[in-house]
Amino acid sequence: MKKFSLFCGLLMIPVFIVSIIHIQIIKTANHTPPANIPYLIVLGAKVNGEEMSLSLLNRAKTALSYLEDNPNTKVIVSGGKGKGENVTEAEALRRFFVENHINENRILVEDRSTSTYENLKFTKELYDIEEAVIVSNDFHLYRATTFADKVGIKGFPLAAETPKVVKATLFIREYAAVLKMKLVGT
Incomplete structure (x- = not known):
């Protein structure tokens, strides 16, 4: 009985940690x-070839709505170019905004990054911005805004929907990524 109680107690530690992370993500x-x-x-x-994934498309549509409401x-x-991508993530997004009538003078590009941290770090280096709305899928914004703060950008989160077909997988992956961020910083 003592071993069972110890096992249950130890099992509660990761459940508690994941619960705390989940609350931060949702908030x-x-x-x-x-x-x-x-x-x-x-x-x-x-990006699949030159087509945005559903996650990226949801981010683009959410951003477009904000841009239409805030013309200044x-x-x-x-986003850079990864395996299986014929164009950079930034280029796929740029094309989307141009096709949706966002003036090219309003579009700035960061196309070298390969991670969330680099997205924000390289953006800060290129444009020296102090504050920005940060658009990503709902599961990803806690980590993204934490990294924004780390590089000196006051980030205001704007959540895009996460596709239901990948939601559980991405949340589980994000719990691990947030834990890694807390332990090693990036």
Whole structure:
């Protein structure tokens, strides 16, 4: 009986940690950013050839809505080129915004990054911005805004829907990524 109690007690530790992380993720995703923030950063996600993944498309559509409501906001499209991608994530996003009538003068590009941290770090280095709306899928915004703070950008989260077909997998992966961030910093 003592071993069973010890086992149950030890099992509660990871459940507690995941619960805390989940609460932080949900709280961050439920924020609504203020209007008229000068910059909006769309974090990159998978591109299949030249087509945006559903996750990236959801980010783009969410960002487009903010840009239409805030005509003085500039958008920074972010993301390099990974395996299976014929164009950078930033280029796929840039094309989407141009096709949806966002003036090219409002579109800034960061196309070297290969991670969330690099998206924000390279954006800060290129454009020296102080604050921005950060658009990503709901599961990802807590980590993204934490990294934004780390590189000196005050980030206002704007959540795009996560596709249901990958939601459970991405949340589980994100719990591990947040834990890694807490332990090693990136």
